[in-house]
Amino acid sequence: MKAKSGDFVLPGDALGVTEEFLPSEWTYEEEGKIRSLVAGTVYIDQKNKKISIIPKTKSPAILSRGAVILGQIKDVRGQRAMVEIEGIKDTNRSLPISCVGGIHISQAQKGYVDKLTDDFRIGDLIEAKVTKVLGIDNADLTTAEEELGVLKAMCTKCRYFMNKIGKNQVKCPNCGNKETRKLSSKYEG
Incomplete structure (x- = not known):
């Protein structure tokens, strides 16, 4: 299937191939095919050779670089x-x-x-x-x-959540086990 601008598509629908276009907003590439990530209307930018989707509903949460x-x-x-x-x-x-x-x-x-x-x-x-x-x-x-x-770090011995005791150290309140982690500056505990 080769989609045209204005076509309504569903998630996973094939829109075109990467030899002709680049995937853009709300699309992804899979095995050389550009597919729709959401339900919406196809928009083809012929000048920049990009295919994107204009979502039909509120934008769903999707993984994107920097998120x-x-x-x-x-x-x-x-x-x-x-x-x-x-x-x-x-x-x-x-x-x-x-x-x-x-x-x-x-x-x-x-x-x-x-x-x-x-x-x-x-x-x-x-x-x-x-x-x-x-x-x-x-x-x-x-x-x-x-x-x-x-x-939140989980104790490897008893599976309790651990308390922060140092920059990258945690201690289990249940069994006393001490471990290291790459802790966030917002560590809870």
């Missing part, structure tokens, strides 16, 4: 921490689909990081910034800024 997300660490392996993205900060609209993000060890904090498990553990609640959107439901994230990082 600050709230999420939970689901896995930490080697040089990457996987995050289940719960929502976008300062929006009252939920994400239309479940999204995941990844924090590479080089994006955890400024300076050298020896082990990513010193910064994040499964269950931690975090705030991170989107550095790159990869498709409709995946993003690269960073916590290298001071206000980004772990908002």
Whole structure:
């Protein structure tokens, strides 16, 4: 299908191919095809060779470069921490689909990081910034800024939320276990 300006489309509808156009607002690229991210009207900018969508409803929350997300660490392996993205900060609209993000060890904090498990553990609640959107439901994230990082750390021994005791140190009020994290300057606890 090749869409024309003025066509009404639904999320996931094919609009064109990347050989002819660039994806723009409310669109994404998947395997060389440009698809609609939302229900709305197609707008084709012939001069700049871009396809965008004019949403039919209030703009849904979507991942975009520079957006600050709230999420939970689901896995930490080697040089990457996987995050289940719960929502976008300062929006009252939920994400239309479940999204995941990844924090590479080089994006955890400024300076050298020896082990990513010193910064994040499964269950931690975090705030991170989107550095790159990869498709409709995946993003690269960073916590290298001071206000980004772990908002609530979960004890690896007893699963209680931990209290902050130092710049990047937390202590469990239940079992006394001490651990390190890349804490946000807004850490709660």
